[in-house]
Amino acid sequence: MSVISLVALALLVMVAGGFYMGRTRAIKQVAGRSSELHSLPNYYGYYVALWTGFPALLLLAAYGLFGAASTHSWTVAELRAQAHEMSAQFEGDLAANSEYVQLESTLESLELTVNGLREELARLRRANDADRDPHLIQLRLEEQRSSRALLALAGTSIEDYRTGVATGMLVTARETGVAASIRAGFFLTHSDIVRAELFMSDARKIARGETPSELLPELEIVASRLTDHQNTLRNSVGLLVLALAAIALLWTRSQIQPQFRARNNVERLTTVLLIAASILSIITTIGIVLSMLFESMRFFSIIPIQDFLFGLHWSPQIAIREDQLGQSGAFGAIPLFAGTAMITLIAMLVAVPIGLFSAIYLSEYAAPKFRTIAKPVLEVLAGVPTVVFGFFALLTVGPAIRALFTSLGFESAVTQSALSAGLVMGVMIIPFISSLSDDVINAVPQSLRDGSYAMGATRSETVVHVVIPAALPGIFGAVLLAISRAIGETMIVVMAAGQGANLTANPLESVTTITVQIVALLTGDLEFEGPKTLSAFALGLTLFAVTLLMNVIALRVVQKYREKYD
Amino acid sequence: MTTAQAQATLYHDIPEARDVKVAIAGVDVHYGDKQALFDVSMQIPDRSVTAFIGPSGCGKSTFLRCVNRMNDTIDGAVVTGSLKIDGTEINDKTIDPVVLRASVGMVFQKPNPFPKSIYDNVAYGPKIHGLAATREELDGIVEQSLVKAGLWGEVSDRLTDPGTSLSGGQQQRLVIARAIAVNPEVILMDEPCSALDPIATAKVEELIDELRENYCIIMVTHSMAQAARVSQMTAFFHLGNLVEYGPTEEIFTNPRERRTQDYITGRFG
Ligand SMILES: Nc1ncnc2c1ncn2[C@@H]1O[C@H](COP(=O)(O)OP(=O)(O)OP(=O)(O)O)[C@@H](O)[C@H]1O
Ligand SMILES: [Mg+2]
Numbered sequence: 001m002s003v004i005s006l007v008a009l010a011l012l013v014m015v016a017g018g019f020y021m022g023r024t025r026a027i028k029q030v031a032g033r034s035s036e037l038h039s040l041p042n043y044y045g046y047y048v049a050l051w052t053g054f055p056a057l058l059l060l061a062a063y064g065l066f067g068a069a070s071t072h073s074w075t076v077a078e079l080r081a082q083a084h085e086m087s088a089q090f091e092g093d094l095a096a097n098s099e100y101v102q103l104e105s106t107l108e109s110l111e112l113t114v115n116g117l118r119e120e121l122a123r124l125r126r127a128n129d130a131d132r133d134p135h136l137i138q139l140r141l142e143e144q145r146s147s148r149a150l151l152a153l154a155g156t157s158i159e160d161y162r163t164g165v166a167t168g169m170l171v172t173a174r175e176t177g178v179a180a181s182i183r184a185g186f187f188l189t190h191s192d193i194v195r196a197e198l199f200m201s202d203a204r205k206i207a208r209g210e211t212p213s214e215l216l217p218e219l220e221i222v223a224s225r226l227t228d229h230q231n232t233l234r235n236s237v238g239l240l241v242l243a244l245a246a247i248a249l250l251w252t253r254s255q256i257q258p259q260f261r262a263r264n265n266v267e268r269l270t271t272v273l274l275i276a277a278s279i280l281s282i283i284t285t286i287g288i289v290l291s292m293l294f295e296s297m298r299f300f301s302i303i304p305i306q307d308f309l310f311g312l313h314w315s316p317q318i319a320i321r322e323d324q325l326g327q328s329g330a331f332g333a334i335p336l337f338a339g340t341a342m343i344t345l346i347a348m349l350v351a352v353p354i355g356l357f358s359a360i361y362l363s364e365y366a367a368p369k370f371r372t373i374a375k376p377v378l379e380v381l382a383g384v385p386t387v388v389f390g391f392f393a394l395l396t397v398g399p400a401i402r403a404l405f406t407s408l409g410f411e412s413a414v415t416q417s418a419l420s421a422g423l424v425m426g427v428m429i430i431p432f433i434s435s436l437s438d439d440v441i442n443a444v445p446q447s448l449r450d451g452s453y454a455m456g457a458t459r460s461e462t463v464v465h466v467v468i469p470a471a472l473p474g475i476f477g478a479v480l481l482a483i484s485r486a487i488g489e490t491m492i493v494v495m496a497a498g499q500g501a502n503l504t505a506n507p508l509e510s511v512t513t514i515t516v517q518i519v520a521l522l523t524g525d526l527e528f529e530g531p532k533t534l535s536a537f538a539l540g541l542t543l544f545a546v547t548l549l550m551n552v553i554a555l556r557v558v559q560k561y562r563e564k565y566d
Numbered sequence: 567m568t569t570a571q572a573q574a575t576l577y578h579d580i581p582e583a584r585d586v587k588v589a590i591a592g593v594d595v596h597y598g599d600k601q602a603l604f605d606v607s608m609q610i611p612d613r614s615v616t617a618f619i620g621p622s623g624c625g626k627s628t629f630l631r632c633v634n635r636m637n638d639t640i641d642g643a644v645v646t647g648s649l650k651i652d653g654t655e656i657n658d659k660t661i662d663p664v665v666l667r668a669s670v671g672m673v674f675q676k677p678n679p680f681p682k683s684i685y686d687n688v689a690y691g692p693k694i695h696g697l698a699a700t701r702e703e704l705d706g707i708v709e710q711s712l713v714k715a716g717l718w719g720e721v722s723d724r725l726t727d728p729g730t731s732l733s734g735g736q737q738q739r740l741v742i743a744r745a746i747a748v749n750p751e752v753i754l755m756d757e758p759c760s761a762l763d764p765i766a767t768a769k770v771e772e773l774i775d776e777l778r779e780n781y782c783i784i785m786v787t788h789s790m791a792q793a794a795r796v797s798q799m800t801a802f803f804h805l806g807n808l809v810e811y812g813p814t815e816e817i818f819t820n821p822r823e824r825r826t827q828d829y830i831t832g833r834f835g
Contacts, residue, residue, distance in 0.1 A: 368641065447678040451741065453639055455691045455748065456668035465690065470681040 007238040008060065011245055015053040018249045022048030022256060030258050039263035047262045050269045051252040056245040063237045071230045072200065075222065076188055078229075082178070083185025086169070093165055100161055107154040114151055117144040181225070184218040292544065295537035302531045303331045308538055310334060314501040314512075316521060316532045331535050333542070335501040339418065339511030343493060344486040346422025346507060347429055351486075352479055354426075355433030362434070363441040364463050375438070382431040386491040393424035393496035405508055412508060416498035419507040425492050432482045440474025440558070441467060473557050480554035484547040490515040514539050587612035587752060587782040588633060593647030593657075595628050595637065602628045606647075606808045608801060612751075615774060615783045617797035617814065619790065621829065624803040626786040630754050633784065634670035635663035651752065668695050671745030675757040677737030679729030679744075684721050687729040687740055688712060691748035707747055715743035716773050735766025739773060746777070753777065755785040759792065771796050790830055794818050802826045 023045035030036040037044070094100045117140055124137050173179040188196050199219070202212035206223035207230070256262070300308065311332015358378065362371050398415040401423075405413035444467050452462040468475070498510025499520060512520075521536040588610040595603040603625045610616050618626040628637070635656065637643040649657040656666055668691070679687050688708045691697075698704035708725075712718040717739045721732070729740055738758060745753055755774070759767040774783060774796050787793050793800055794814060801811040802823070810817060810826045821827045 445678070447674055447676055448680060450636065450639070450672075450674060451678040451680065451744075452690075454634060454636060454667055454672035454674075455694070455744065456664050456666075457690075457694050458664050461694050465682075465694070466680050 003234055003238050004060075004063075007241055010242060011053065011056055011060070014056075014242075014245045014249060015049045018052035018253070019045035019049035021249070021253055022046075022262075025253060025256050026258070026260075026262070029256065037258050038261050039266075043262035043266050044256050044260070046266045047269070048249060048252045048256070050266065050273075052245050052249040054269070054273065055248060056241045059237065059241050059244060063234075063241075067230075067233060067237070071226060071233055072204075074229050074233075075225045076196075076200065078225065079181060079185035079222065080189050081185075083182055083189050086173075086182050086185070090166060090169060093169075094162065097165075100158075100165075103154060103158050103161060107151070107158060110147060110151040110154055114144065114147045117147060180217040180221040184222050187218065289544065292537050292541045295534055296541045299531060299534035299538045302534065303538075307331060308333050308535075312503060314517070316517075316535055329531060331531065333514075333539065335503040336512060336514045336517055336539070338503055339497070339501070340487055340513040340515075342418050342505070342507060342511060343422045343425060343497060343513060344483055346419060347425035347486045348479070348483060350423055350426025351429035351433050351482060355430045355482075356437050356475065358430070359434040359437035359441055360463060360468075363438050364459065364467065375435075378431050378434055380431075381428070382435070384428070386428060386489065387495070389424050389428045390491045390495035393420050393492055397424055398496055401508075410508055412506075414498070414508065414510055416496060416510045417508050418497055418511045421493045421497035422507065424496060425486055425489055428489070428492065429482050429486055432485060433478055436478035436481065437471070437475050440471045440478065443474065444470045473560060477554040477558035480550045480557070484550040484554070487550075488515065488543060488547055490519060494519055514543050518543075585612045586610070587651065588784070589648075589650040589653075590632075591648040591650075593629070593632060593645065593649060595625070595632065595646075596644045597640070598642040602806055603632075604806045608808060608811050610782065610784060611799060612782045613778060613780065614798040615778050615785060615796050616799040616801065617793035618784070618786045618801050618803060619788070619793050619829070620803035620809075622788075625806045626803050627756050629803070630672075630756055630784060630786055632657070633752065633754055634667050634672055635661075636667075636672065638663050668748050669750050670752045670754065671748065671750035673738070673742055673745055673753065673755040673758050676761050677734055677741055679732070679737050679740050682729060683726045684729050684732070684740060685725040688743050688747050690744060695748055697748065711743040711747040714746055714777070715739045716769065716776075717743055733766070735762050735769060738762060738766070738770055742770070742773060742777075746781070750781065752782045752784065755783065757786050757788060760788065767792075790818075790832075802829060804829070 023041045026037055026041050026044035027034060034041055121137065121140050121144065124133065124140065127133075170179060173182055184199075187199065191199070198213075200222070202214065203219050203222035203226055205212045206215075206219055207226040212219060308331050311330065312334050313330040313332045314335045315330045362375055362378075366374065394416070398417065398420040401417060401420050402413045402415050448466050448470055449462055452466045457465070493513045493516050497512060497516060499512050499516065500510045501512050501517070502509050504511065518536045518539050521532060521539075586609045590609070591607045593603060593606045594601065606629060618629065620626055631637045631640075632645050632649055633651075633656075635645075637645050645657055647657065648655060651670070655661070680690060682690070685708055688711050689698075689704055692704055692707050698707055709718060709722075712721060717736060720736060721727075721740075729737065732740060738761070742753075742758075758774075759770050762770065771792065774785070777783060778798075785797070797814045799812065800814045800817040802809045802817065802821075802825075804825055810821060810823045812822075817826065818830060821830060827833075
């Protein structure tokens, strides 16, 4: 059993023990007459147990979240420090060597001489013909040539000297067995982020006992460092957790007196617990948004934001190979926005009437018995995984549409078209709209219907003139929510709409959407730092902004509507 | 038949000089297995206000809904017996309740203006029944109805505002205007003032008193004082039975039934 599970188990025992101890101590203090206690005995138990468990659990959770990352950065920092120390030592050794210092100062004075000569020569050559002294020029030229030869010689010997010292150090390092880790440190200091990350991931693989992509002595040394640090961190965290729990247990237990307001304290603790949970989810969301924002900024520093938002041409693929001709990548997202809008529009044309009409039928016309059966059946549609809709679109609807339109004379019809993706997405969204509209229609007060019937209106007159207008804001909200769902929908369009970033108004052509492109950009061969990958974040941010806006409007509208009838 | 019912049926003669508008004979109402009204018979005069009183759950609203067949909209409600308006049987398959309701208006306990403008609320009935051929005619109907409902002065300059923007008392007069816009013969009112403050109540009562000139008004009320103030005839219901029915003065000053006496004097209810 791993150390951490042992710690968790011990913590569990402590929590249970804390509950028991808190409870019994409270009862004992009033000699069993529980009515003399401020709170029920259990609250004393809860109080101790919560304090024992909660902070320790937080620590444990923090370890779970950040443990691996901190082991990683600890190891990297250590290796880098080692490499840094080595180079510092190297420079220090050289500086302490009088022979080397001598060489360096010679080099410096030679450089000065050469520079001086060059300036003088230039001055001499600029002089007027009358003042010109060809003899002097000749002399300086020769002087310059010899100084240059000396300078080159000095440079080589300094290089040789440095190499000699370095070799000596390396030999020592090899003898003391630190050569590999120093090489790793240098590598981690000087290589780019991506290669460093690949290197570390290989090291982690070795540490876990898996096979890495290559086996280098550096990797092994890093892996063993990783393992060491991981163990150290884990053991100290484990100890800390248990110590924290024990201290909390003893402290809270000592607080218990008959007049101690355990019930109120438990209430407060519970509140804190609940707040912590909601804050966690909010922070997660903010974190995601921020990281998206950050990466998008990087993208926009390469591709200007107006080129992204208003550009008419999208072809990010080319960035893979740099030797391709005349390809700088085009990141104009308008074709994607247009594709998304067209598919969403088609989906809404299908889903809004059908969903709305079925909602009206279910809530206004259907017998209660039929309703109790039909409503869940319709909602089952919402439970069908979108990938199923996707292959339905790809294998059934797409070919059917192509066959239909080619027979009508549209030769250009293709299997993967905006139309088939939109139609199937519409079907997917029907239950969404019908269920939400059904709710809002049901929320229209019966008194309005009665009023209309009492005026001698028929059922459909009542629906058209009274129920729908009353439910309209809610229906509008439902449609907005459905649109934001459609815009964000990925699987169906990936499978059914194709990949071509065509800027077209023809629904029979294949188009692509924001989500499809995000998938395409982030799967397959990745060039990590390039605008291609980063553009996915910009697309994601756009998507997020649009759907957020829609949802906010929808929720506000629905809320307003609720207020009106509450 | 119990003695009470016998007496009630005996005592449904109408004061002279008033025509019978609604004649009810042997009406039973069931909600599923539960019987809510037992063999009710009475004759309701035209151009007067008839008040239904009685403790909660005794079947007043149920009975009121028989007159415009609103019970049809309730699942499981079954009405049997005879209901005649001007001698025409209305509790009959061949009568279209939608048509019937155009001549029997109804005002509910809680004001329920439609989510439309004040104008469109009043124009609702005339529009669906095609009562106005031109816009001018419709304008005329709306204005007349609002005038009759005593609301014109208050809303004439804001006809396009939503009906829900009015005060509760104004809303109730708006729905009365809506009801009279289709020129009904009978107006049913189910506790029309119970959601209103005393001043709004006084206005609505005044309105009811004026409308009496032209319509047959049947209203349910929980206020003895209101029944005494505005009605000419009063019917007392108890546990689904019509206990006593007669001119309001007699019911209030000289009830024949002990139960009526007890209820009016507040000894139960
Ligand atoms: N829709 C319905 N379904 C089933 N039973 C009903 C329904 N409406 C009324 N009832 C029953 O019929 C009886 C009479 O109800 P009704 O609403 O007519 O009473 P009421 O005299 O109007 O009472 P209140 O003064 O409280 O309005 C009650 O027992 C009630 O429970
Ligand atoms: Mg009632």
